[in-house]
Amino acid sequence: xxxxxxxxxxxxxxxxxxxxxxxxxxxxxxxxxxxxxxxxxxxxxxxxxxxxxxxxxxxxxxxxxxxxxxxxxxxxxxxxxxxxxxxxxxxxxxxxxxxxxxxxxxxxxxxxxxx
Amino acid sequence: xxxxxxxxxxxxxxxxxxxxxxxxxxxxxxxxxxxxxxxxxxxxxxxxxxxxxxxxxxxxxxxxxxxxxxxxxxxxxxxxxxxxxxxxxxxxxxxxxxxxxxxxxxxxxx
Numbered sequence: 146x147x148x149x150x151x152x153x154x155x156x157x158x159x160x161x162x163x164x165x166x167x168x169x170x171x172x173x174x175x176x177x178x179x180x181x182x183x184x185x186x187x188x189x190x191x192x193x194x195x196x197x198x199x200x201x202x203x204x205x206x207x208x209x210x211x212x213x214x215x216x217x218x219x220x221x222x223x224x225x226x227x228x229x230x231x232x233x234x235x236x237x238x239x240x241x242x243x244x245x246x247x248x249x250x251x252x253x254x255x256x257x258x259x260x
Numbered sequence: 261x262x263x264x265x266x267x268x269x270x271x272x273x274x275x276x277x278x279x280x281x282x283x284x285x286x287x288x289x290x291x292x293x294x295x296x297x298x299x300x301x302x303x304x305x306x307x308x309x310x311x312x313x314x315x316x317x318x319x320x321x322x323x324x325x326x327x328x329x330x331x332x333x334x335x336x337x338x339x340x341x342x343x344x345x346x347x348x349x350x351x352x353x354x355x356x357x358x359x360x361x362x363x364x365x366x367x368x369x370x
Contacts, residue, residue, distance in 0.1 A: 235303065237302075254302050
């Protein structure tokens with residue numbers, strides 16, 4: 146079955162450590178996205194990539210980094226510079242350019258807790 | 261910039277209808293979306309509506325779009341306990357990215 150796999154599901158980190166969240170898709174989608182979800186704030190876009198070896202900052206990119214070396218993979222690194230990293234992180238993908246409704250497919254999410 | 265607003269909570273009795281409302285700012289959005297998020301999970305697309313439509317119905321779901329007021333609503337008929345979730349409204353911006361609302365937490369009680 147095609148889909149998006151995020152790992153790990155739960156992650157605990159000490160302050161000052163970098164962590165990397167994995168996102169893999171087998172949908173042959175061109176574009177991939179990382180969102181952060183906090184209670185009562187909806188989804189905020191961190192980074193997105195429309196093509197391999199290219200990515201752009203979203204609304205809250207500070208303290209995060211990404212890479213897009215393969216079409217299927219879009220890992221997110223939460224660095225020690227991110228001041229409030231505890232959150233639920235969602236990866237998504239879609240076909241680009243979109244013809245029609247531009248529907249995003251989401252992974253199941255990764256919950257990061259900083260101790 | 262674009263903004264999408266929703267109320268945070270809605271509580272309904274099982275069997276009643278639920279209406280979740282959303283307002284958006286980008287009048288050029290070609291599509292508007294409703295996504296559902298169950299606890300601890302990702303978002304699933306429920307339905308979407310093209311901007312030249314006023315209404316779309318899909319089984320128990322009815323979407324109403326008022327472009328003049330930039331208002332979108334989702335009606336769930338015969339609400340069940342399995343409908344308890346967070347519902348997100350989203351619009352598409354001029355760079356083809358989705359802008360999500362804060363989400364409405366729907367609680368269904370017996």
